[in-house]
Amino acid sequence: MNVIFSVIFFASLAVIAVTAPDRLLSSLLGGAGRAASTALTLFCIYAVWMGLSRVAEKSGFSRGAAKALKPLSKKLFKTENETALENLAMNLSCNLLGIGGAATPYAVKAIGELEKDGNDWAQMLLFVINATSIQLIPSTVIALRTGAGSGAAFDIFLPSLICTVFSTVLATALFTAFYKLKDKRRKLWR
Numbered sequence: 001m002n003v004i005f006s007v008i009f010f011a012s013l014a015v016i017a018v019t020a021p022d023r024l025l026s027s028l029l030g031g032a033g034r035a036a037s038t039a040l041t042l043f044c045i046y047a048v049w050m051g052l053s054r055v056a057e058k059s060g061f062s063r064g065a066a067k068a069l070k071p072l073s074k075k076l077f078k079t080e081n082e083t084a085l086e087n088l089a090m091n092l093s094c095n096l097l098g099i100g101g102a103a104t105p106y107a108v109k110a111i112g113e114l115e116k117d118g119n120d121w122a123q124m125l126l127f128v129i130n131a132t133s134i135q136l137i138p139s140t141v142i143a144l145r146t147g148a149g150s151g152a153a154f155d156i157f158l159p160s161l162i163c164t165v166f167s168t169v170l171a172t173a174l175f176t177a178f179y180k181l182k183d184k185r186r187k188l189w190r
Contacts, residue, residue, distance in 0.1 A: 077122035084113035
């Protein structure tokens with residue numbers, strides 16, 4: 001991937017150097033400035049959400065969320081592991097709030113617990129759900145749009161909701177069908 005991005009960068013650099021050499025340095029510096037600004041904005045967003053998730057963990061909210069999501073998590077991920085269920089609940093709640101960066105540590109902890117149990121199904125399903133990143137509130141995108149000066153930062157809400165629900169349902173259905181087919185093939189070859 002680095003090779004592809006490097007080729008694109010150097011090709012763009014060559015085109016700008018030939019077509020508009022006077023704008024080459026200002027384009028590079030402007031892009032670097034925007035990248036630094038975006039990185040700082042994301043850092044602040046994640047710092048706030050990670051702090052809130054830590055408070056939720058310490059206050060027992062995560063255990064309450066795990067309890068509320070326990071029946072769904074048990075059925076969906078087919079596990080009885082309490083620690084895994086708590087981490088799955090926090091991962092799902094962070095994703096639903098649109099803070100995927102804060103959800104990652106919980107996914108890693110959940111995968112570790114599920115791995116101890118040998119629950120391949122739950123590990124792969126968690127990966128699929130995280131890849132589609134179902135979001136009720138796309139807070140990171142809204143914050144980035146606000147930081148970029150958007151006058152209508154919340155316009156992304158409904159399209160984002162529709163897309164993430166559709167992609168998560170479709171990916172989960174395809175994964176389930178594929179996993180069941182794979183399981184049937186395994187039984188036939190025994």
